[in-house]
Amino acid sequence: MPVQLKTLIPLFIVFISLFLVVRHFLIPESFGKYGYYRADSMDEIAALPINHVGKAICVECHDTEGAQLESDMHSGLSCEVCHGPGSKHVDDMEPASIEKQSSRDFCGKCHNLNPARRIEVINQVDIKLHYPERENCIDCHNPHAVWELKD
Numbered sequence: 001m002p003v004q005l006k007t008l009i010p011l012f013i014v015f016i017s018l019f020l021v022v023r024h025f026l027i028p029e030s031f032g033k034y035g036y037y038r039a040d041s042m043d044e045i046a047a048l049p050i051n052h053v054g055k056a057i058c059v060e061c062h063d064t065e066g067a068q069l070e071s072d073m074h075s076g077l078s079c080e081v082c083h084g085p086g087s088k089h090v091d092d093m094e095p096a097s098i099e100k101q102s103s104r105d106f107c108g109k110c111h112n113l114n115p116a117r118r119i120e121v122i123n124q125v126d127i128k129l130h131y132p133e134r135e136n137c138i139d140c141h142n143p144h145a146v147w148e149l150k151d
Contacts, residue, residue, distance in 0.1 A: 051085035054078065058086060068144040073123065082106075082143065102136040111137075 033039035058079040059066030069075055080086055084099040101107075108127040117124060134140065 049087075051087045052078075052080050053086040053090050054080075057090060058083075065144045068142075072144065074143055102138040104135065104137060107137040107143075 028038050028040065030039035030041075031037070055066075055078045062079075069079075082099075082101050084101075086098065089098040104127050110122055111124055111127070113124045113126045131140070137143075
């Protein structure tokens, strides 16, 4: 047997053994029980607190905005897409507990010009060129109503 193999074989065995020991401690016991994922993850996720309340809960109090939204292109979206999780707001009813996103970057996540999106589905503008002096989109566009311009 060549000298190189006498050195490499024990080294290879040590690395394989080390790998198996580390793998034993890093991979959870439930991994692989039902396939290539952790079986306990479903129970862990189900135990997390619910933060989203749904559009119906929002419209119970905000019926005017809900009625406006029904006739708008955003009618298919939940309020929480733009305003964030509503559970804190429902619990304490403080206006500060709900987000009011209006920045060009936030609206641009969906409405910035993107050749991969069909313009017939999502109205798109180049936010760098579309009234760059304005900081907030809702200064001109009411997201709850059909393309209503504010004076």
